[in-house]
Amino acid sequence: MISEKMKPLVANNSVIRQMFEEGQRLAQEFGAENVFDFSIGNPNVPAPDSVKEAIIGILNTENPVKVHGYMNNAGFLGTRKAIADNLNERFGTDFTERNVIMTVGAGSAINITLKTMINPGDEVVCIAPYFVEYGNYIRNYDGVPVVVSSNPEGGFMPRFDELEEKINEKTKAVIVNNPNNPTGVIYPEEIIKELATLLERKQKEVGHPIYIISDEPYRELAYEGAEVPFVTKYYDNTIVGYSYSKSLSLPGERIGYILVPDESDNAGEFIDAATIANRVSGCVNAPSLIQLAIERCVDEKCNVEYYERNGKRLYDALSELGFSCVKPQGAFYLWMKSPVDDEKEFVQAAKKYNILMVPGSSFAGPGYVRISYCVSYEQIERSIPKFAELAKEYF
Numbered sequence: 001m002i003s004e005k006m007k008p009l010v011a012n013n014s015v016i017r018q019m020f021e022e023g024q025r026l027a028q029e030f031g032a033e034n035v036f037d038f039s040i041g042n043p044n045v046p047a048p049d050s051v052k053e054a055i056i057g058i059l060n061t062e063n064p065v066k067v068h069g070y071m072n073n074a075g076f077l078g079t080r081k082a083i084a085d086n087l088n089e090r091f092g093t094d095f096t097e098r099n100v101i102m103t104v105g106a107g108s109a110i111n112i113t114l115k116t117m118i119n120p121g122d123e124v125v126c127i128a129p130y131f132v133e134y135g136n137y138i139r140n141y142d143g144v145p146v147v148v149s150s151n152p153e154g155g156f157m158p159r160f161d162e163l164e165e166k167i168n169e170k171t172k173a174v175i176v177n178n179p180n181n182p183t184g185v186i187y188p189e190e191i192i193k194e195l196a197t198l199l200e201r202k203q204k205e206v207g208h209p210i211y212i213i214s215d216e217p218y219r220e221l222a223y224e225g226a227e228v229p230f231v232t233k234y235y236d237n238t239i240v241g242y243s244y245s246k247s248l249s250l251p252g253e254r255i256g257y258i259l260v261p262d263e264s265d266n267a268g269e270f271i272d273a274a275t276i277a278n279r280v281s282g283c284v285n286a287p288s289l290i291q292l293a294i295e296r297c298v299d300e301k302c303n304v305e306y307y308e309r310n311g312k313r314l315y316d317a318l319s320e321l322g323f324s325c326v327k328p329q330g331a332f333y334l335w336m337k338s339p340v341d342d343e344k345e346f347v348q349a350a351k352k353y354n355i356l357m358v359p360g361s362s363f364a365g366p367g368y369v370r371i372s373y374c375v376s377y378e379q380i381e382r383s384i385p386k387f388a389e390l391a392k393e394y395f
Contacts, residue, residue, distance in 0.1 A: 036383035037356045038371040043249040045303050051248060054296040067289055073279045075102025075286055079295040083257060086298045091230040101274055102286035105254040106217045106243030111137050113213055113239050113258055115277040116270060118143040122172040127158045129365030131181050147364055156183045157191055160198060167202045173211040178228055179218040179330025182363045182370035186222060186329040189229045196235035209237045209265040217243040218331040220302040226329050236263040244294060247302040255290045307332045310373040310380055317384045322395035332374040339394035343369050349393060353386040
């Protein structure tokens with residue numbers, strides 16, 4: 001018998017994963033070249049050669065006891081220092097290895113952060129549309145997700161009047177995902193400043209810290225010279241969760257980190273608690289070999305041009321066919337308005353052409369669909385005639 005807490009999770013199993021598995025089934029039936037799976041954010045860009053070279057070099061030269069053994073629960077000191085140095089060089093910050101905790105990807109980073117900060121009944125704000133798992137992560141620790149909407153006419157920026165109304169003495173944090181999954185928009189500096197100003201005021205009203213949890217797996221994926229504000233520079237009580245899944249195409253390696261600035265509330269205590277939360281989560285520590293590889297590859301650049309080309313081609317093609325899309329500014333998702341009110345109906349119609357998309361209601365964004373374009377450029381080109389057939393049903 002499973003627990004009561006697990007029953008709704010089983011009943012509402014991730015639509016993204018279901019579509020991904022459906023894509024694998026269809027590929028066996030029709031051939032992979034005839035299936036257009038835009039469901040999951042699994043980068044088609046291979047990891048840089050330097051990652052493979054680093055792993056081979058580590059295995060050939062490092063002490064195997066170190067390579068495959070335990071380390072401090074926060075991670076290898078050298079890896080954490082390399083990350084801190086990289087951030088300082090890029091953003092003009094002053095972090096040390098003490099501020100960095102290595103984690104099993106960004107999902108683990110967010111979970112550990114929430115475990116560290118929230119008590120049962122505490123509220124965490126999610127700005128819709130948002131990554132589907134945030135609600136589950138919050139409920140893992142008996143927290144309460146509070147949804148604040150964004151403005152489609154205003155580029156899906158947060159509705160600050162609604163945010164102000166919903167913050168209260170139970171509010172512990174606001175999750176910010178920038179660039180955003182699923183919309184592909186970037187919250188610019190003025191939005192981050194406005195959010196910081198509002199939260200500074202609200203902290204004083206409620207009498208305790210309200211954190212920004214900055215979820216940043218797409219930080220490097222910004223197009224046309226767009227700047228992604230580094231949130232710790234604007235708001236002291238910011239905790240950053242990061243992953244190398246997208247920037248270095250390492251989703252299966254599950255490697256990321258938590259960044260806790262010294263300026264945040266009781267930073268030393270928070271770092272110690274989060275390090276213990278990392279251990280008791282069952283992960284114990286982030287995988288050792290990939291930590292050492294990251295240390296050697298921390299300055300490697302992401303292939304932004306690949307994703308930007310994909311996004312532009314798909315946006316232009318679908319717009320020409322009559323679909324209404326949000327122009328991607330970052331990440332690798334196209335947020336497209338469904339031509340019918342029930343976007344799940346539209347998703348089902350697309351499957352007739354072997355096109356797999358995720359309904360927006362999975363992201364608290366009904367009426368839209370998410371198209372993940374971290375696929376091959378050839379797949380995008382092959383899909384356009386099928387999208388044209390789909391468009392004929394509606395326009």
